[in-house]
Amino acid sequence: MAVIKLHVKKDDLVMVVAGKDKGKSGKVLRVLPEKSRVLVENLNVVKRHTRPSQANNEGGIIEKEAPIAISNLMIMCEKCDGPVRMGKRLLEDGRRVRTCRQCGDQLDR
Numbered sequence: 001m002a003v004i005k006l007h008v009k010k011d012d013l014v015m016v017v018a019g020k021d022k023g024k025s026g027k028v029l030r031v032l033p034e035k036s037r038v039l040v041e042n043l044n045v046v047k048r049h050t051r052p053s054q055a056n057n058e059g060g061i062i063e064k065e066a067p068i069a070i071s072n073l074m075i076m077c078e079k080c081d082g083p084v085r086m087g088k089r090l091l092e093d094g095r096r097v098r099t100c101r102q103c104g105d106q107l108d109r
């Protein structure tokens, strides 16, 4: 059982609500539960200088997403076309799904 409850999962659409990328949205690439951070596609991109290595002979500058604190993110509802609060619903088959509190749409597919 997971100890830490995270409100976002891989492939979720999220919006940044604080920090330098505020107002931007993207798809969750990876969740880092132990750090309470997530990697979001094309967001919080940082340039890193790399040394030549076996994998990359030239070395140089690579652009890479840096993890964003989960507290700075909100889940997006496609129907509401914006960041929304999340609710939970128990389906008839016993599954728990995340829902949009605004329109009631299911966020888990």
Ligand SMILES: [Zn+2]
Pocket: 077, 078, 079, 080, 081, 084, 100, 101, 102, 103, 104, 105
């Ligand atoms: Zn909605």
